[in-house]
Amino acid sequence: MSTDAAPLLSTARILPVLTVPSVGMALPLAEALAAGGARCAEVTFRTWDAEQVVTAMSGHGGLVVGAGTVVTAEQAERAVAAGARFVVSPGFDADVVAVCRRHGVPVVPGVATATELMKALRAGSHTVKLFPAEPLGGIRMIQALAAPFPQARFVPTGSVGPVQMPAYLAHPSVVAVGGSWMATPGHMQRGDWAEIRRLTAEAVERSAK
Numbered sequence: 001m002s003t004d005a006a007p008l009l010s011t012a013r014i015l016p017v018l019t020v021p022s023v024g025m026a027l028p029l030a031e032a033l034a035a036g037g038a039r040c041a042e043v044t045f046r047t048w049d050a051e052q053v054v055t056a057m058s059g060h061g062g063l064v065v066g067a068g069t070v071v072t073a074e075q076a077e078r079a080v081a082a083g084a085r086f087v088v089s090p091g092f093d094a095d096v097v098a099v100c101r102r103h104g105v106p107v108v109p110g111v112a113t114a115t116e117l118m119k120a121l122r123a124g125s126h127t128v129k130l131f132p133a134e135p136l137g138g139i140r141m142i143q144a145l146a147a148p149f150p151q152a153r154f155v156p157t158g159s160v161g162p163v164q165m166p167a168y169l170a171h172p173s174v175v176a177v178g179g180s181w182m183a184t185p186g187h188m189q190r191g192d193w194a195e196i197r198r199l200t201a202e203a204v205e206r207s208a209k
C-alpha cells in the first residue's frame with residue numbers, strides 16, 4: 001500500500017490542524033469543519049485524549065482524520081490504532097516513518113532543511129510538511145527547495161494563515177497548506193462552531209481559485 005499522502009492532500013488542499021481541548025468537542029468540531037467543506041483534518045497529539053478525538057471525529061461528515069505532532073514510534077502506533085488515516089510529524093524521524101509504512105498509513109514527516117528533506121526522500125516520503133513554514137522564509141523557501149528537489153511535495157505549515165495561503169497553493173510543488181487558524185482551541189472552548197465553519201468555508205473557497 002502507498003504511504004504517500006499526496007493523493008489525499010492534493011484533493012483536500014487545506015489541512016486544518018486541530019488541538020482539541022476535550023473529546024466532547026470532537027463531534028461539533030467535525031460537523032463544523034465538514035459543513036465548511038474541509039475534507040480532512042489533523043488532530044495533534046498534544047492533549048491526553050487526542051486518540052479518542054481521532055476516533056470520534058473519523059468519518060464524521062466524510063472527514064478523513066489524521067494524527068499530528070506524532071514524534072515517536074509509540075505515538076505512531078497509537079495513532080494508527082485509533083484509526084488515523086494519515087500521520088503528520090513536525091520533524092523527520094525514521095522510526096515514525098517505518099511504523100506508518102508497516103501499517104500502510106500515509107505519513108508526512110516534517111522538514112526544515114535540505115538535509116532533512118534528503119532523509120525523508122531516502123525513506124520514501126515524497127510528501128513532507130515544511131515546518132515552520134513562515135519563519136523558514138515562506139514561499140521563498142518552497143521555491144528554493146523545489147528547484148533541487150522537483151520530486152518533493154510540500155505541505156507548508158506554521159504561522160500560515162489566509163493571507164499567505166494563496167501564494168503557497170499557486171506553487172506546483174505544494175499539495176496542501178496546513179494551519180490552525182480555522183479552528184483554534186479558543187474557538188472550540190467558546191463553542192464557536194459557526195466561526196470555525198465560516199473560516200473553513202472561506203479557506204476552502206479561496207483554495208479553489
Ligand code: 3PG
Pocket residue numbers: 017044068069090157158159160178179180181
Ligand atoms: C502544527 O503543528 O502544524 C502547527 O502548530 C500549526 O501551526 P499554526 O498553529 O501556526 O498554524
